[in-house]
Amino acid sequence: MTTWMTVLGIVVFVVGLLFSIAWHELGHLSTAKMFGIRVPQYMVGFGPTLFSRRKGDTEYGIKAIPLGGYIRMIGMFPPGEDGAITARSTSPWRGMIEDARSAAFEELQPGDEKRLFYTRKPWKRVIVMFAGPFMNLILAVVIFMGVLMGFGINTQTTQVGSVSDCVIAASAKTDKCTKGAKDSPAKAAGLRAGDKIVDFNGKPVPDWGSLQQSIRDTTGPATITVERDGKRQQLHANLIENKVAKTDGHGSYVPGEYVTAGFLGFTPATGIVQQSFGQSVDRMGNMVEQGVQSLVNLPAKVPDLWDAAFNGGERKQDSPMGVVGAARVGGEVFSLNIPPEQRVATMLFLVAGFNLSLFLFNMLPLLPLDGGHIAGALWESVRRAFARVFRRPDPGPFDVAKLMPVAYVVAGIFICFTLLVLVADVVNPVKLT
Incomplete structure (x- = not known):
């Protein structure tokens, strides 16, 4: 069963990938056509063509390698000095330029002179190229x-997951209490796993981020209101300073970096929160x-x-x-x-x-x-x-x-x-x- 689910997950991702590529190219295609640029091809994927169908000026298709996609627009580059493609040069760098220019004009048809990409005003070209991303x-x-x-999203909540037995610095290499270690303020205050903290020092706590910041900003006595077994009750804790993990301002911890801040001593539970x-x-x-x-x-x-x-x-x-x-x-x-x-x-x-x-x-x-x-x-x-x-x-x-x-x-x-x-x-x- 696990193997089948793994295969299904890969297939679903590949379908999502192909849709994302097609969606990207649709942005280029729709704006190019809106500005009157001829688009001979709209392809999802690279390599051999698996399926294609022509509708109007454009051939729509799917190719074998789902690692990208493209649309071909006529006249991506302006003509050379001879009006189309500059005379062939022995310079490899010049050859690259001429090859690119040649590809831009190779499907030129009568009447395309007014349907070339490079002839559109710069702001229109910006829109066409920006539309894909x-x-x-x-x-x-x-x-x-x-x-x-x-x-x-699975995130930390204001519910208590576990309570620390003692005071341990975040930089310590062990999470076990040493001999003579003091009880954590949370344990001393009677905080329990499963408690939901609703107020801290009289202020409502809407999420873990605000509660965490309030705790870190506090040392000394603090009043904590929790919901336990459907009832609210107040706990009194005496927060201390301790070395805690540094955060990046968005709730994530910065590996290997610590700050000194207020410490209560519990781990928040996680859950799916809208x-x-x-x-x-x-x-x-x-x-x-x-x-x-x-x-x-x-x-x-x-x-x-x-x-x-x-x-x-x-x-x-x-x-x-x-x-x-x-x-x-x-x-x-x-x-x-x-x-x-x-x-x-x-x-x-x-x-x-x-x-x-x-x-x-x-x-x-x-x-x-x-x-x-x-x-x-x-x-x-x-x-x-x-x-x-x-x-x-x-x-x-x-x-x-x-x-x-x-x-x-x-x-x-x-x-x-x-x-x-x-x-x-x-x-x-x-x-x-």
């Missing part, structure tokens, strides 16, 4: 908000912030990734994952011994996280990513505005094709990184804890 962002937001508000609209928006903001930080930190993670792939090193939980690794996690999600609705919610979170990553990654201002084309269109706007202000001749379209050597270098780096992640995902995968 934006579709992924929309999908990520809808899924995240739907799961957070409709189902909830989030309000405001809480969901705040969590979405945190996810975007963490996603941006992960992109910034990506180069620094390459050594650990190499070590995990080829030297048997530890594969960290925040290690980059590729499609294979994410599909494997999807299989693990469906094989977990948790309620079915929680499996579905976790899978949706995985797909939403993939879409958020697609948005952030594609917005990098590098060719061949969408962000590179956006940067080219914006630079063209700046050049033309500068020319108008200083009454200079219109410089014309910015020739993005001239950046193709850079695009090949960037693509080569991405391919090498993808292969490294693939090896690590196969030999030393990230596993759910």
Whole structure:
């Protein structure tokens, strides 16, 4: 049964992946057609074509390798000096530019002169290129908000999970009480597992985050109101200073870092808690912030990734994952011994996280990513505005094709990184804890 559920989880993730890719390309396709650009192909996947059908100007199809997708637009780059493609050069860099320009014009048909991508105003080209990543962002937001508000998220609550017997610093290497250790303030006050803390020093506590902060800000006497067996009662505790784990401001602990703060001495219980609209928006903001930080930190993670792939090193939980690794996690999600609705919610979170990553990654201002084309269109706007202000001749379209050597270098780096992640995902995968 576990094997079948694992396979089902992988299949569900792959379907979600294909939908996300198709959804991304639909953004490009719809806006390109809206602005009158001819689109000969709309394809999900790479490699041999499994299925295709032509409707109007466009061939729609699915290819064998579900690792991406694309649409082909006529005239992605402006023509060369001869009006279409510059004469062939022996320079390899120049050859890359000419090959890219040739591909942009190879399906040119009579009447396409007014349907070329590069002839559209820069703001229209920005919309066309931004529409793909934006579709992924929309999908990520809808899924995240739907799961957070409709189902909830496994989070720490104001209910007591367990009470510490004695005072132990968070930096201690043991959780056992030493001889002569003082009882924890929570134990001395009579706090019990299962109690739900509703007030702290006379102030309601809506969630664990606010309760945790109130505890850390307090030393000395404190009044705690709890719900126990359906009744409320007050407990009196005397909080002390202790070394506790540092938090990042969003409720997560910073590994290996500690601060001195007020200490009560209990562990909160966890449970599925539905989030309000405001809480969901705040969590979405945190996810975007963490996603941006992960992109910034990506180069620094390459050594650990190499070590995990080829030297048997530890594969960290925040290690980059590729499609294979994410599909494997999807299989693990469906094989977990948790309620079915929680499996579905976790899978949706995985797909939403993939879409958020697609948005952030594609917005990098590098060719061949969408962000590179956006940067080219914006630079063209700046050049033309500068020319108008200083009454200079219109410089014309910015020739993005001239950046193709850079695009090949960037693509080569991405391919090498993808292969490294693939090896690590196969030999030393990230596993759910």
